[in-house]
Amino acid sequence: MIRVILPAHLRTLARLHGEVKIDVARPVTVGAVLDALEAAYPMLRGTIRDQVTRQRRAFLRFFACEEDLSHEPPDTLLPEAVVSGAEPLLVVGAMAGG
Amino acid sequence: MSRVRVLVGTRKGAFVLTADAKREQWDVSGPHFGGWEIYHLKGSPADPDRLYASQSSGWFGQVIQRSSDGGRTWETVGNKFSYDGATGTHQWYDGTPHPWEFARVWHLEPSLTDPDTVYAGVEDAALFRTTDGGQSWHELSGLRTHASAPSWQPGAGGMCLHTILLDPSRPGRIFVAISAAGAFRSDDDGVTWRPINRGLRSEGIPDPYAEVGHCVHRIAMHRSRPGVLFMQKHWDVMRSDDAGDSWREVSGGLPSDFGFPIDVHAHEPETVYVVPIKSDSEHYPPDGKLRVYRSRTGGNEWEALTNGLPQRHCYVNVLRDAMAVDSLDPCGVYVGTTGGQVYASADAGDRWAPIVRDLPSVVSVEVQTLP
Numbered sequence: 001m002i003r004v005i006l007p008a009h010l011r012t013l014a015r016l017h018g019e020v021k022i023d024v025a026r027p028v029t030v031g032a033v034l035d036a037l038e039a040a041y042p043m044l045r046g047t048i049r050d051q052v053t054r055q056r057r058a059f060l061r062f063f064a065c066e067e068d069l070s071h072e073p074p075d076t077l078l079p080e081a082v083v084s085g086a087e088p089l090l091v092v093g094a095m096a097g098g
Numbered sequence: 099m100s101r102v103r104v105l106v107g108t109r110k111g112a113f114v115l116t117a118d119a120k121r122e123q124w125d126v127s128g129p130h131f132g133g134w135e136i137y138h139l140k141g142s143p144a145d146p147d148r149l150y151a152s153q154s155s156g157w158f159g160q161v162i163q164r165s166s167d168g169g170r171t172w173e174t175v176g177n178k179f180s181y182d183g184a185t186g187t188h189q190w191y192d193g194t195p196h197p198w199e200f201a202r203v204w205h206l207e208p209s210l211t212d213p214d215t216v217y218a219g220v221e222d223a224a225l226f227r228t229t230d231g232g233q234s235w236h237e238l239s240g241l242r243t244h245a246s247a248p249s250w251q252p253g254a255g256g257m258c259l260h261t262i263l264l265d266p267s268r269p270g271r272i273f274v275a276i277s278a279a280g281a282f283r284s285d286d287d288g289v290t291w292r293p294i295n296r297g298l299r300s301e302g303i304p305d306p307y308a309e310v311g312h313c314v315h316r317i318a319m320h321r322s323r324p325g326v327l328f329m330q331k332h333w334d335v336m337r338s339d340d341a342g343d344s345w346r347e348v349s350g351g352l353p354s355d356f357g358f359p360i361d362v363h364a365h366e367p368e369t370v371y372v373v374p375i376k377s378d379s380e381h382y383p384p385d386g387k388l389r390v391y392r393s394r395t396g397g398n399e400w401e402a403l404t405n406g407l408p409q410r411h412c413y414v415n416v417l418r419d420a421m422a423v424d425s426l427d428p429c430g431v432y433v434g435t436t437g438g439q440v441y442a443s444a445d446a447g448d449r450w451a452p453i454v455r456d457l458p459s460v461v462s463v464e465v466q467t468l469p
């Protein structure tokens with residue numbers, strides 16, 4: 001099971017409490033996790049990746065094991081600690097304010 | 099006894115305000131979708147409990163919500179707005195070609211007859227339609243691919259299609275307005291379009307009388323007389339008596355003819371409401387007084403409506419989609435402000451009172467009159 005932690009607004013949108021656990025077939029990549037997430041929670045389609053371009057939304061980031069994977073290609077393999085469920089994949093909204 | 103339901107979109111969520119026909123005691127529900135920008139929500143004329151809402155965020159993009167119980171519960175529906183075919187370009191602020199990019203839905207206009215059919219006006223300017231209750235959206239691309247489209251430019255708020263009017267007497271006739279391209283009309287259900295801007299005069303564009311390029315802020319019609327249109331342009335209040343084929347100015351007597359919303363009394367087709375704003379660089383009322391102006395003569399003779407509205411130190415704005423009328427008798431008029439107030443008048447504008455004072459900045463106000 002892959003653990004995913006979403007920003008609060010996306011948890012509300014998907015009616016989720018806490019982190020998400022989803023099955024993802026190997027090889028486990030960022031793109032595969034997002035595909036599985038969107039399949040399980042269709043209301044999240046378009047909120048993390050643009051529906052048309054499939055590009056990550058500019059104000060979101062993907063972190064795992066203290067690494068920023070945001071700029072890696074979607075077929076990048078996730079760390080084994082994420083694949084094993086020891087560590088979550090974090091979808092993080094950019095901080096904003098002033 | 100009849101009731102009214104006021105649908106309020108704000109920068110941080112949606113609110114549903116309900117009252118009986120007296121319109122004195124209000125129940126306030128919300129925020130729905132707290133923290134998200136709600137540019138617009140509107141109910142189906144064919145099924146008043148069917149509502150649609152445009153929910154968006156700079157972080158998470160566009161979401162469309164649908165309610166089948168008058169706003170008590172909501173479900174997400176389709177949010178894929180994909181331009182049809184080659185995207186093409188419009189002009190950017192610096193005059194260079196810029197590809198069409200979807201940003202958000204500004205306005206949702208449900209069909210007059212089918213609760214599952216809704217039109218969506220989007221930024222960058224285009225018109226989409228769903229016929230399955232919002233599950234899928236398809237562009238009516240004849241508008242975006244109009245021969246003039248490569249010359250369209252965004253206004254300061256983006257290049258948005260913000261107004262959609264459906265002609266109740268002539269199925270297939272649709273009016274839209276785009277900032278800053280102008281007004282357009284289709285007579286074949288959105289397949290082909292033509293600009294309807296003759297008579298508009300706009301400083302700030304190379305040809306003040308150009309066919310396109312005008313910053314139309316809002317157009318309105320009365321259901322009983324859809325060939326007569328009223329327009330609040332960037333500057334100037336305008337009127338057309340021939341479904342937009344020609345326009346004439348009817349601003350005479352207003353303290354400023356800059357503004358955003360315009361609407362028509364539910365039972366008096368010649369009674370029109372505007373909210374004058376000081377100027378395009380000072381988006382607040384003249385003299386710090388929030389005044390709705392009413393013409394009972396279809397324009398050019400305007401009276402200030404001030405009773406119950408703040409008449410000192412008021413520097414809020416009323417955005418283009420933030421005025422609406424109900425269809426009770428007497429007609430109710432509603433305005434929402436960027437200061438978070440929603441003011442209501444239950445007597446066609448003679449007296450006003452706030453329903454709520456401290457919402458987030460109000461973007462849109464719609465009203466449903468319920469049996």
